[in-house]
Amino acid sequence: MLETVLFSDKYRSLIPLVRRTGLIFRLVYITTVHPDINVARVRRRVLAGGHDVPEDKIHERWTRSMDNLAGFAERADRLIVVDNSGQEPVMLALRHLEGALEIHDVDHPASDRLRSLRNTVRLP
Template identity: 40%
Template structure:
């Protein structure tokens, strides 16, 4: 039983952030719960299209919520679809935990996706990476509201936590890419414990 979820509510863990931020790398080092739902894995194992994989992943997430089962998933979170899913989970009694991974700018993400594709990984068109980057970061204030626990990591060079929400207490840590003002603009939070 997690100290942060002492009553042991059903739990969802989401790994979120723009394409090329390093979500999959971080996921390999972090705690997961229940079934791990990833559209990329579904596509790889079922040989379906991107759209079919996304639909199957969405159906699985909805099923987990309806059955009140723990689950983990990964998302770019550049539209409100999965944000609404997290809100629904919260309304149905879930403990919502998120690890959000980003970089200092979309150029880094474009370069990483290109490098990943060059070694056989999946690619994403540059225009989509750039538009999703902006859209994903713009949704962070709403994510702050819905999460019980939220960690935001700047993965520009190596993972560095710049923001933490634990219940209704907020912390921030600055680095050379993210100062207090940028973190506050990103999260919508202006008062911190540290």
């Protein structure tokens, strides 16, 4: 398991290695509809004693992560993309093992970036 904010595509080269060892590349991508939501959450975390992240970094990471999403999603054997902006999570995209990518028609930046991949099978 690897946790990342997908700020860069440096982990993309690991995908073929994962497959050569017989493993499945699963991507669980959890996002928000806007980076200001993340800024507010970090502020609450800091008030509770947690670590801070500069606001400009939060915005930059959110945007770069969104920009990298499609490149990883098209290679994922299994994929779940979830928006956790509100009280309840909202499913944005799903791919079952060896299935087509299903994009749920939700007005969301992640959905917008994935629409070109709708009903495609994964890349090697």
